Amino acid sequence: MTRSSSVVILGGGPGGYEAALVAAHLGARVTVVDRDGVGGAAVLTDCVPSKTLIATADAMSELDAASDLGVHLEDDEGDHVADARAELAQVNRRVLGLASAQSEDIASRMEADGVRIVRGAGRLDSATCVVVESGDAAGERIEADIVLLATGATPRVLPTAQPDGERILTWQQIYGLPSLPEHLIVVGSGVTGAELAQGYLGLGARVTLVSSRDLVLPGEDSDAAQVIEDVFRRRGMTVLNRSRMASAERRGDGVVVTLEDGREVEGSHVLIAVGAVPQTQGLGLEDVGVELSDSGHVVVDRVSRTSVRGIYAAGDCTGVLALASVAAMQGRIAMSHALGDAVAPLRLPTVSSNVFTDPEIATVGMTAEQAEENADVDAVTMPLSTNPRAKMLGIHEGFVKLFAIRGAGTVTGGVIVAPRASELIYPVAIAVQNRLSVDQLASTFTVYPSLSGSIAEAARRLHPTD
Numbered sequence: 001m002t003r004s005s006s007v008v009i010l011g012g013g014p015g016g017y018e019a020a021l022v023a024a025h026l027g028a029r030v031t032v033v034d035r036d037g038v039g040g041a042a043v044l045t046d047c048v049p050s051k052t053l054i055a056t057a058d059a060m061s062e063l064d065a066a067s068d069l070g071v072h073l074e075d076d077e078g079d080h081v082a083d084a085r086a087e088l089a090q091v092n093r094r095v096l097g098l099a100s101a102q103s104e105d106i107a108s109r110m111e112a113d114g115v116r117i118v119r120g121a122g123r124l125d126s127a128t129c130v131v132v133e134s135g136d137a138a139g140e141r142i143e144a145d146i147v148l149l150a151t152g153a154t155p156r157v158l159p160t161a162q163p164d165g166e167r168i169l170t171w172q173q174i175y176g177l178p179s180l181p182e183h184l185i186v187v188g189s190g191v192t193g194a195e196l197a198q199g200y201l202g203l204g205a206r207v208t209l210v211s212s213r214d215l216v217l218p219g220e221d222s223d224a225a226q227v228i229e230d231v232f233r234r235r236g237m238t239v240l241n242r243s244r245m246a247s248a249e250r251r252g253d254g255v256v257v258t259l260e261d262g263r264e265v266e267g268s269h270v271l272i273a274v275g276a277v278p279q280t281q282g283l284g285l286e287d288v289g290v291e292l293s294d295s296g297h298v299v300v301d302r303v304s305r306t307s308v309r310g311i312y313a314a315g316d317c318t319g320v321l322a323l324a325s326v327a328a329m330q331g332r333i334a335m336s337h338a339l340g341d342a343v344a345p346l347r348l349p350t351v352s353s354n355v356f357t358d359p360e361i362a363t364v365g366m367t368a369e370q371a372e373e374n375a376d377v378d379a380v381t382m383p384l385s386t387n388p389r390a391k392m393l394g395i396h397e398g399f400v401k402l403f404a405i406r407g408a409g410t411v412t413g414g415v416i417v418a419p420r421a422s423e424l425i426y427p428v429a430i431a432v433q434n435r436l437s438v439d440q441l442a443s444t445f446t447v448y449p450s451l452s453g454s455i456a457e458a459a460r461r462l463h464p465t466d
Contacts, residue, residue, distance in 0.1 A: 007019075009031070013043070013324075022336060023146075026336075033121070035119075052095045053203075088177055088178070095175055124311075127147070127311055146312065151280065154277060157272070182206065185248075192273045211240060212243065221367065224399075288308055293319065302345035303343060304337065315327030365414065378403070400416050
């Protein structure tokens with residue numbers, strides 16, 4: 001490709017805007033056609049809003065936990081100060097304000113780098129032409145040497161539980177609530193359902209979590225998921241395991257969720273969190289020969305190529321791994337490959353991820369299930385209850401788990417359950433990415449006392465002895 005190559009990107013989420021910045025840096029003429037707002041769902045309706053709300057709930061939990069550390073809130077007369085209370089309308093204004101500010105920052109960065117942003121919806125007229133069908137530039141035809149599809153996904157909607165934006169809600173609608181739900185029923189115990197269930201529980205709502213599985217967070221390490229479910233129950237959440245929703249409907253001033261076994265759960269609101277579907281319809285993909293999977297996702301290889309030369313795809317529309325970090329990496333890889341820059345294919349085994357419950361669950365690399373099936377892998381678990389820093393902070397739950405190749409000691413993965421596990425997983429991710437040994441990890445100084453000391457201790461316990 002020449003440095004005057006034209007790149008058109010459909011979608012301004014993490015896959016799209018990160019790709020745009022790389023392409024602009026490499027000298028391409030870049031246009032981003034964005035319908036919903038720069039930053040996409042990750043910034044506007046998913047990651048940024050949910051984690052902001054969860055951070056507010058965490059702050060309230062810290063106030064509640066202060067008494068365990070000997071701290072008591074009193075007024076000037078020495079009377080006990082009432083428990084903290086969340087004003088949801090104010091919380092949501094801050095949540096949406098931060099999301100909007102982040103979107104504006106991203107747009108400003110792209111425009112400063114010379115990226116043109118077109119507000120509207122686009123579709124492929126051919127493999128080298130995008131037509132803007134609505135918005136600021138409706139009817140415009142944009143010729144492209146390279147096209148990147150980064151259109152994301154949208155909440156899965158069930159015919160028996162149609163969202164109305166008031167009582168029956170998707171995770172994109174819940175930030176419009178004017179007041180805290182009296183009783184929130186959350187259907188779906190995956191990452192989104194579990195995070196928001198605990199977030200609203202922490203804000204003071206009564207919460208019932210409907211889970212179709214034996215344990216919440218079925219995609220996570222089972223030991224970690226057990227810790228989270230135990231915390232849920234201890235803090236007052238009702239968890240209905242092995243329960244599948246048949247329908248959800250408004251009844252009077254509330255909602256009723258009917259389970260497949262005939263039980264009814266009554267609440268004030270219901271949040272439907274049962275997965276997402278790719279936004280790949282109506283883009284002209286079939287007309288130009290872009291291959292889609294049975295689920296409607298765009299099929300890509302490890303450098304984000306689709307089945308059509310010059311057309312790439314990144315993010316949730318590909319179904320590779322629904323993480324903003326993966327979408328961003330796919331977008332960067334796509335542009336580097338398309339524009340002839342040095343590129344390394346996507347390595348999913350090195351991706352670190354996090355569940356923002358309290359405590360958090362962070363993982364990278366090999367899973368416990370994979371380790372159990374591999375006779376050449378050793379594992380060790382260090383409970384945080386023995387960590388001195390954890391004791392000082394009043395942390396009672398959590399652990400550090402590491403996996404390593406027997407004999408060689410190469411670190412292959414890890415799981416951390418702890419407050420701010422999203423930060424603690426980084427040294428383990430570096431070890432997995434660079435194939436470091438447990439001895440190299442253990443011989444690196446940690447601060448004493450620190451939670452990261454448990455990572456080094458776990459590595460020491462995996463020192464090869466053969």
